[in-house]
Amino acid sequence: GLPSKPNLRVTIIAADGLYKRDVFRFPDPFAVATINGEQTKTTTVSKRTLNPYWNESFDFRANEGSILAVQVFDQKKFKKKDQGFLGVINIRVGDVMPDLSPDSDDQMLTRDLKKSTDNLVVHGKLIINLSCNLSTPARGGQASSSRPALSVPGASSSSALSAPDGRPSSSMSNQNGNPPGGPQMTLPHHPPLVSS
Numbered sequence: 001g002l003p004s005k006p007n008l009r010v011t012i013i014a015a016d017g018l019y020k021r022d023v024f025r026f027p028d029p030f031a032v033a034t035i036n037g038e039q040t041k042t043t044t045v046s047k048r049t050l051n052p053y054w055n056e057s058f059d060f061r062a063n064e065g066s067i068l069a070v071q072v073f074d075q076k077k078f079k080k081k082d083q084g085f086l087g088v089i090n091i092r093v094g095d096v097m098p099d100l101s102p103d104s105d106d107q108m109l110t111r112d113l114k115k116s117t118d119n120l121v122v123h124g125k126l127i128i129n130l131s132c133n134l135s136t137p138a139r140g141g142q143a144s145s146s147r148p149a150l151s152v153p154g155a156s157s158s159s160a161l162s163a164p165d166g167r168p169s170s171s172m173s174n175q176n177g178n179p180p181g182g183p184q185m186t187l188p189h190h191p192p193l194v195s196s
Contacts, residue, residue: 004061007134009060010129011058012031015072019124021074021084021121027048027074030042030044033069035062041058057140072126091130109129111126113126
């Protein structure tokens with residue numbers, strides 16, 4: 001049977017060169033990953049592109065015999081009969097991650113998208129990464145929290161303190177324009193006023 005906890009992280013990185021079914025518009029592709037037809041996970045939708053970039057991670061419970069299927073659909077046509085199908089890859093987990101141990105190296109795979117049962121034309125490749133190291137949180141679509149906080153040039157923490165005579169030093173009296181860096185310039189960037 002399957003393990004009780006997730007042991008396989010699937011990162012759906014991107015697709016490349018999808019088929020353009022419509023002459024006049026590009027698809028809005030998204031990917032759906034399943035293990036043995038269950039544990040369904042879905043990426044966000046990329047708008048109007050044949051080369052969507054998702055870079056989203058999902059954790060699954062899997063064993064060596066599990067089949068990972070990743071299908072790509074056009075969200076604009078998902079309600080139609082063919083669901084805007086743009087291709088599928090099937091991977092037997094044990095072929096790529098033989099022992100599913102946390103020490104296994106990550107496997108970056110580029111696979112050609114295949115047709116499903118009906119004979120819709122399918123083009124392109126899908127790039128995914130498999131990992132058994134689940135110690136870090138999964139990357140969601142919009143996880144940009146790892147960016148360092150923007151620091152303001154020349155503003156030390158002391159410059160926000162009041163000057164000794166009690167006047168706050170943040171009276172914006174210097175009109176020399178803001179230093180480069182854009183909207184985070186609400187902090188005072190001149191040294192504290194010192195009363196003579």
